[in-house]
Amino acid sequence: MRSLPEPVGFISALRARNRVVAALMLRELHTRFGRENLGYVWLFVEPALLGLGVAAWQWATRGDASMPGDLNKFSFFLVGYILFYLFRTLVSRSPHGVAANFQLLYHSRVTIEAVMWARSLLDGAAVLICIGVFTLLIGVIYGEWPHDPLQMAFATILMMFVAHGTGLIFLAATAINPGLTDKLVHPFTYLSIPFSGMFFMVWWLPGPMQDFVLLFPLIHIMEFMREGQFGYGVPFIYDLPYLILWVVALNFLGLCALKAAKPHMET
Amino acid sequence: MLQLEGVRKSFTKNGLTREVLSGVDATFLPGDAVGILGRNGAGKSTLIRILAGVEHPTSGRVRREMSISWPMGYDAAVHGTLSGADNTRFLARIYDRPIGWMEGFVQEFSEIGDEFRQPVKTYSAGMKARLIFALSMAVDFDCYLIDEVIAAGDARFAERCRQSLLARRSRSALILVSHQMDTVRSLCSHAAILNEGRLTFHEDLDQAFAEYQQL
Numbered sequence: 089m090r091s092l093p094e095p096v097g098f099i100s101a102l103r104a105r106n107r108v109v110a111a112l113m114l115r116e117l118h119t120r121f122g123r124e125n126l127g128y129v130w131l132f133v134e135p136a137l138l139g140l141g142v143a144a145w146q147w148a149t150r151g152d153a154s155m156p157g158d159l160n161k162f163s164f165f166l167v168g169y170i171l172f173y174l175f176r177t178l179v180s181r182s183p184h185g186v187a188a189n190f191q192l193l194y195h196s197r198v199t200i201e202a203v204m205w206a207r208s209l210l211d212g213a214a215v216l217i218c219i220g221v222f223t224l225l226i227g228v229i230y231g232e233w234p235h236d237p238l239q240m241a242f243a244t245i246l247m248m249f250v251a252h253g254t255g256l257i258f259l260a261a262t263a264i265n266p267g268l269t270d271k272l273v274h275p276f277t278y279l280s281i282p283f284s285g286m287f288f289m290v291w292w293l294p295g296p297m298q299d300f301v302l303l304f305p306l307i308h309i310m311e312f313m314r315e316g317q318f319g320y321g322v323p324f325i326y327d328l329p330y331l332i333l334w335v336v337a338l339n340f341l342g343l344c345a346l347k348a349a350k351p352h353m354e355t
Numbered sequence: 356m357l358q359l360e361g362v363r364k365s366f367t368k369n370g371l372t373r374e375v376l377s378g379v380d381a382t383f384l385p386g387d388a389v390g391i392l393g394r395n396g397a398g399k400s401t402l403i404r405i406l407a408g409v410e411h412p413t414s415g416r417v418r419r420e421m422s423i424s425w426p427m428g429y430d431a432a433v434h435g436t437l438s439g440a441d442n443t444r445f446l447a448r449i450y451d452r453p454i455g456w457m458e459g460f461v462q463e464f465s466e467i468g469d470e471f472r473q474p475v476k477t478y479s480a481g482m483k484a485r486l487i488f489a490l491s492m493a494v495d496f497d498c499y500l501i502d503e504v505i506a507a508g509d510a511r512f513a514e515r516c517r518q519s520l521l522a523r524r525s526r527s528a529l530i531l532v533s534h535q536m537d538t539v540r541s542l543c544s545h546a547a548i549l550n551e552g553r554l555t556f557h558e559d560l561d562q563a564f565a566e567y568q569q570l
Contacts, residue, residue, distance in 0.1 A: 104451070107448060107449065107451060108449050110448070111445055111448035111449045114445070114448070115434075115437075115445050118437055118441060119434060119436060119437065122436070190409075190431065191431045191432070191433070191434055193408070193409050194407060194409055194425040194426065194429065194431045194432045195425055195432070195446070195449060196407055196408040196419065196422070196423045196424075196425070197422075197449050197450065198449065350411040351364075351411045351412060351413045351414075352413075353410075353411070
């Protein structure tokens with residue numbers, strides 16, 4: 089009667105965790121979009137509409153002036169915005185990570201880390217598919233096929249990781265002051281726009297400005313994405329090891345902060 | 356095994372810090388059936404939420420080496436906008452149970468009928484309680500946490516809950532928090548008293564009840 093259950097091995101623990109994340113992704117689809125109207129299609133429609141809107145706006149206001157390096161104006165802003173959208177949506181929703189999912193935490197197998205993972209993976213996959221579809225359309229319409237689609241996918245995954253780590257830090261901050269964190273996250277994502285490279289490339293800037301913007305991780309991802317999108321012809325300035333250092337540091341810090349914040353979180 | 360080591364929990368509201376648990380040590384093994392008695396506000400719900408992993412201790416450690424149920428007695432275990440069937444499939448995926456089997460089991464055990472396909476928020480309190488209990492039986496946990504659930508639902512279902520829990524007492528642990536001695540006596544083999552942030556175990560139920568009445 090008083091016997092202990094078998095200890096759980098690493099592999100089976102990993103499999104259990106993957107199962108939980110997969111179940112959470114399906115559930116997030118259900119609760120966020122339901123089965124009515126377009127349902128899951130909304131997952132792609134939101135970034136697509138926003139991307140098309142920004143691209144159309146830039147295309148209209150810039151008139152006949154051609155882009156530096158003669159890049160395709162429409163695809164430049166379309167892909168650029170959708171990539172930034174992934175950062176914006178993941179970070180701005182992160183402070184509500186616990187409050188919006190507190191029911192899930194009643195199941196001891198579900199951790200807040202797994203909940204956040206499921207959301208990041210779901211939005212990451214949606215943006216990846218969205219960029220893929222538009223890349224295909226641009227190829228068909230303009231005859232401009234991407235230089236390296238795999239590099240574009242890798243850039244999207246890097247963006248997901250940067251947003252995920254940043255989101256974890258914001259989530260941890262809600263334990264200290266939920267109201268303030270929620271207010272700060274929106275200015276933060278807006279003020280990230282000038283440092284994201286959404287509207288410019290690094291080589292358009294004067295030297296000292298280049299060094300300054302290259303301190304921030306988002307611009308490296310954007311340049312890396314555009315190299316995959318347009319290929320050679322214009323300079324693409326990024327530092328992959330520096331970017332990966334940011335990814336590791338943000339995620340490590342985020343997980344530590346979340347661990348420290350857990351005892352103070354209200355559910 | 357479910358073990359607490361020096362668990363403390365305090366809450367800060369409006370600049371005032373109140374310690375609800377001040378150093379709780381406990382070990383629960385499969386087959387244990389423990390009733391935790393405490394007056395209103397003694398921290399029973401906080402303790403059971405920490406056992407379940409909903410909340411985390413301010414200091415101290417919780418070791419979970421068996422599967423622990425959600426604390427029964429809360430509606431939070433299911434999602435209101437999803438149907439009973441959706442909730443069932445979600446839990447089947449999380450706990451690795453055959454999805455079709457679990458849907459059948461839960462629909463039959465909970466006696467919900469066709470409303471199983473309707474959103475949980477349209478259920479009556481009794482139906483919701485039956486659904487949540489049926490789900491926990493289908494998952495088959497090593498340890499059941501119960502927060503006065505037996506009061507919910509009608510008398511017939513309450514008796515079925517009691518029988519089902521008694522039937523698995525040999526393989527599952529049972530932790531029940533209550534302020535009523537009758538509930539503890541009907542399900543538990545020993546008892547503990549939660550008072551002033553500390554937990555005291557008693558092997559003998561009558562001894563525990565006598566002490567509880569003096570509080």
